Amino acid sequence: MTAPIAIIGTGIAGLAAAxxxxxxxxxxxxxxxxxGPGGRMSSKRSEAGSLDMGxxxxxxxxxxFVNQVQQWVxxxxxxxxxxxxxxxNAGVLSPSPDEQVRWVGTPRMSAIARQMLGELPVEYSCRITEVFRGTQHWHLQDAEGRGHGPFSQVVIALPAPQATALLATVPKLAAAAAGVQMDPTWAVALAFDAPLQTAMQGCFIQDSPLDWVARDRSKPGRDTNRDTWVLHASASWSRQHIDLSREAVIERLHGAFAELLDCVMPPPSFSLxxxxxxxxxxxxREWSSLADADxxxxxxGDWCLSGRVEGAWLSGNDAARKLLAHLE
Structure with a gap:
């Protein structure tokens, strides 16, 4: 019997490959x-309802991908x-002319990952720290010192810096992944008992610690009776404040949000x-995926292409395609 294939990471790329x-x-x-599954497509369950933090x-x-989205629908x-x-822009609000079609998971973003996972076997709370090859098969070791394997092939579906750490046995792939810089993002969720007085349900922001805010409960199927908002800090602000305490991040981004709406904003009844x-x-990049098929x-991962959800899905499928082609 052929050994199974190990897939490290259950974000959209890993699930698409699986x-x-x-x-x-x-x-x-x-x-x-x-x-749980989903990576940055996961959702946070809270007393304010389910929140899309990624x-x-x-x-x-x-x-x-259009065909896949229709299947999800x-x-x-x-x-x-x-x-x-x-x-x-520079503190001036204006309606966005952007009319592209936007999709969300329902009743939360993580529903997509749950649907993709189905009955696939998965081990959670298991951080793989080493990937190494024996005479014929691959083996994995986790942070608890446990071994996993043997596996016939391995698919690593992680952010580039985390993938780099597992590619020590293949220097060429490790170098490619190591050359990819990934920006951090601080995300804050705020819930208000009374709706904020604004028609805004999403906003692209420049010249602020924030670069995006969304009225999370405006998305279809959301299960909350509070006015819930998700704020994303800009990459530059997040880098500069990467080690700031969560309490301080909430305070500063709440302040930036109040400045954006230019209104007296009550303290939130919930924050995260x-x-x-x-x-x-x-x-x-236009790599689609990286491989040493021999x-x-x-x-x-999304970093192999556009950085978008679509890029993650296409990358996972491309890795699977390369693997299957080598087995033919």
Whole structure:
């Protein structure tokens, strides 16, 4: 019996690769350091309802991804989001002319990852720290010192800095991943008992500690009776304040939000801060995925392409395609 394929990471890229390989009749085993799937597509359950702290929405341009989105719509885990969008430049608010179609998971972003995962075998709260090859097979070691394997092939679907650490046995791939810089993002959720007096449901922001805010409950299917907002700090502000306490981050971004709306803003009845160390790649690439097919090691992620949700899905599928082509 052929050894299964290990997939490290259950974000959209890892799940896309796992789905494609399973559909081709291969056995896979997924690993993730978190307690659930989705990566930056995961959602945070809280007393204020479910909150999308990472990816806020996604678009679909590539025909293959458009087809996948339609399948998600049919499955009931994706709907179109049509927010009232604004731009803020130098403190001046204006309606956004951007009319592209935006999609969100329902009733939360993580619903997409749950749907993709299905019945695939996965081990959560398992941080893989080493990937090494024996005489014939790959083996993994986790942070608790436990071994996993043997595996016939390995797919690493992690942010570039985390992938680099697992590519010691393949210097060429390690060098490529090491050359990718990824920016951090501080995310803050605020909930208010009374709705804020604004028509805004999303805003792209310049010249501020913030670069995006969204009225989270304006998305379809959200389960809250409070006015919930998610604020994303800019990459430059997040880098400069990467080690700031969560309480201080909430205070400063709450202040920037009040300045954006130019109103007296009540204290929130709920607040939460989350730090994404590797939120988005700096610059785009056209790698699709990285591979050493002879060794049986593949690397995928949004950073291999556009940095978008679509890029993650395409990258995972490309890694699976390369793997399957080598097995033919």
């Amino acid at each position: 789905q494609a390989l399973q559909q081709a009749g291969l056995s896979v085993q997924l690993f993730d350091k978190s307690r 990816a806020q929405y996604f678009t679909a341009r590539d025909r293959r 049919t499955a009931g885990c994706v709907e179109q989001w049509t927010p009232q969008l604004y731009n803020s 801060a989350h730090r994404w160390l590797y939120a988005r790649p700096v610059g785009g 060794l049986g090691l593949y690397v995928c």
